[in-house]
Structure formats: C-alpha cells, structure tokens
Amino acid sequence: xANRYERxxxxxxxxxxxxxxxxxxxxxxxxxxxxxxGWCGAIVGLQKGPAGWAVDLEDRHGRRKxxxxxxxxxxxxxxxxxxxxxxxxxxxxxxxxxxxxAVPGRRARVAQAxxxxxxxxxxxxxxxxxxxxxxxIEGIVVEELGGADxxxxxxxxxxxxxxxxxxxxxxxxxxxxxxxxIADTVLTEFPExxxxxxxxxxxxxxxxxxxxxxIEFWPTIPKGTPWKEGVCSNLGWGSDTGxxxxxILAKVRTYADIESAMLGRxxxxxxxVTS
Numbered sequence: 001x002a003n004r005y006e007r008x009x010x011x012x013x014x015x016x017x018x019x020x021x022x023x024x025x026x027x028x029x030x031x032x033x034x035x036x037x038g039w040c041g042a043i044v045g046l047q048k049g050p051a052g053w054a055v056d057l058e059d060r061h062g063r064r065k066x067x068x069x070x071x072x073x074x075x076x077x078x079x080x081x082x083x084x085x086x087x088x089x090x091x092x093x094x095x096x097x098x099x100x101x102a103v104p105g106r107r108a109r110v111a112q113a114x115x116x117x118x119x120x121x122x123x124x125x126x127x128x129x130x131x132x133x134x135x136x137i138e139g140i141v142v143e144e145l146g147g148a149d150x151x152x153x154x155x156x157x158x159x160x161x162x163x164x165x166x167x168x169x170x171x172x173x174x175x176x177x178x179x180x181x182i183a184d185t186v187l188t189e190f191p192e193x194x195x196x197x198x199x200x201x202x203x204x205x206x207x208x209x210x211x212x213x214x215i216e217f218w219p220t221i222p223k224g225t226p227w228k229e230g231v232c233s234n235l236g237w238g239s240d241t242g243x244x245x246x247x248i249l250a251k252v253r254t255y256a257d258i259e260s261a262m263l264g265r266x267x268x269x270x271x272x273v274t275s
Contacts, residue, residue: 021079026055026069032082033074039065046084047256053084054256064267066260112139113164114273117154119145119171122245123204127169129252131266138274148179152186160193167269173198195272197265202227205248207262212251 024030026043033040034057044064045056053069067073069082116135118124124142127135135142145154148170160166168186170179173196183196201207205228206218221230228241237244255263 021072021081023083024075024080025085026082027085030075032057032080034067035072035074035079037065039067041065045255047254055082063271066255066263112141112273114140114166115158115164116140116142116167116169116269116273117145117151118142118169119148120204122249123169123171125249126204126207126252126258126262127266129249130255130258130263131270134270138270140270140273148182151182152189155186155190155194160190162193164193165273166194167273168194168196169265169269170196170198171204172200172202174200195269197268199259199262199265201259201262204262205231205245207259208248208252209257209259212257213248214251 026046028043028046030043031041032043039057039059041057041059041064043055044058045054045066046069047054047056054066055069056064056066058064069084071082073080073082116127118127121144124144127142145151145168151168155166158164158166168183170183173179173183179198183198186194187196199207202221210217215235219231219234221227221234228244229239232238232241232244237247252258
C-alpha cells in the first residue's frame with residue numbers, strides 16, 4: 001500500500017505558491033476574457049464611475065458588456081490584472097458618453113426607417129445624453145410616445161417590417177403592471193419586428209445613479225402622491241420638477257452615471273434596430 005504521508009504535508013517549503021497575475025494596461029483594442037462569464041471581447045471603453053474604473057468589452061457580434069477594472073480577466077488563456085494605462089486622457093477623448101469608440105469627423109447618417117420610441121421628453125433627453133453620438137452615426141431617430149397607453153395603435157400606424165423596425169423603451173415594465181399588459185398585447189400582434197424592453201424604475205429619474213446627483217438613494221414616495229413632486233419635496237428641491245430634472249441631467253456625463261438596468265435595455269434596442 002502506498003504511503004499516503006510520504007511527503008510532509010506541513011513542510012512550508014513544499015507548499016505550491018499561488019501564481020500572481022501579471023499586470024496589463026487596459027489599452028483600447030486589447031482582447032480579453034472574463035473567466036466567470038466567458039465573455040470575450042476587445043476593450044472599447046474605459047471610464048470612472050461610482051464603483052471605480054470600469055471597462056467596456058465588445059464581442060465579435062458587436063455586443064458590449066461592462067466590467068470593473070478590478071475583475072479577474074484572461075489574456076491568451078493566462079490570468080491578468082488590468083491596470084489603467086499610463087495616460088487615460090487619450091483614451092477618454094476617443095470615447096463617446098456611452099463608452100463607444102468615437103469617430104472624429106464622421107457625419108451623421110441620413111435617418112433610417114427604424115425608430116426607437118420612448119415614453120416622454122425626459123426619457124428622450126437621457127437617451128440623447130448618453131447615446132446621442134452613436135445614434136447619429138447609425139441614423140436612428142428617438143421619438144417620444146407621450147405615454148404608453150396608445151402604443152398598439154402607434155405600432156399599427158407605423159406598420160413595422162424587417163426593413164423598418166421599432167424598439168420601444170417603457171418605464172416601470174415589471175410583471176403584472178399596466179405596461180407589461182400593453183407590451184404583451186403589442187407583441188402578440190407584432191412578434192417579429194418590434195422589441196419592447198423596459199426598466200423597473202417608476203420614472204426615468206431613478207435610472208440615474210443616486211451618487212451622481214449627490215444623494216444616498218431615491219426616496220420611497222407613498223401611493224397617491226405624484227412621484228416627481230414627492231421626490232422634490234422629500235429632498236428639498238422645491239416644487240419645480242422641470243428645474244429639478246434639468247439639474248439631474250446636467251450631472252450625467254457618461255454611462256457610468258446610469259443604472260445598469262437602463263444601460264442594458266437601451267443597448268439591446270440599438271442592436272435590434274440596427275441589425
């Protein structure tokens with residue numbers, strides 16, 4: 001019988017040493033892989049947010065996903081620790097607010113037939129703030145619905161087809177909500193060329209990270225009280241909700257200022273109408 005204790009298991013000199021990951025600069029274009037999710041892509045963005053520095057990875061299909069710079073990564077199958085490039089100013093100048101590579105001197109395309117619809121003016125302003133440069137290059141127009149109640153008739157009037165798709169972003173799209181019932185009705189009639197996505201927030205204000213506007217969290221407003229007015233009263237912002245929104249929007253600089261639930265949905269809609 002083999003001696004299971006032939007090697008001294010307590011001998012520290014024989015303990016295997018943990019291999020330290022090599023440090024690699026997070027340069028634009030570097031192709032890396034996240035070992036936890038299997039996501040592999042090129043670095044197309046580097047931005048600082050409330051949780052620290054983050055990188056955007058774009059895969060071969062053009063899909064993007066955001067990771068913290070401190071997350072573990074693989075480079076050619078070997079573990080690496082990403083660090084900021086010696087100078088990030090050059091990288092920042094090459095990026096749009098959404099984290100995409102900027103294209104200096106590129107003219108906006110003529111508007112395409114496909115559209116992205118949002119519920120109201122403030123939704124449209126936030127989308128423009130983050131994705132405006134990308135949408136102009138793609139030739140995609142964002143239009144306001146003025147609410148979701150008449151969505152079905154609007155889609156019928158548009159008559160979507162494979163060459164003119166509609167991507168719809170709805171507020172508070174959660175199970176058993178009015179918005180979910182509206183979405184289900186539309187998609188039953190138009191299952192192919194319409195994509196309806198939504199964020200879970202009561203209002204688009206909540207899609208802005210609280211830290212961005214200098215608060216710890218968005219307050220809970222009792223039912224029966226208009227949400228925006230209740231927020232302004234709770235936070236001492238006065239009674240002018242329009243002025244409050246302009247102040248909020250002025251503090252939004254990049255995608256790092258937006259909640260991931262909003263980011264992911266808009267990116268999916270852009271992919272849908274441009275594919």
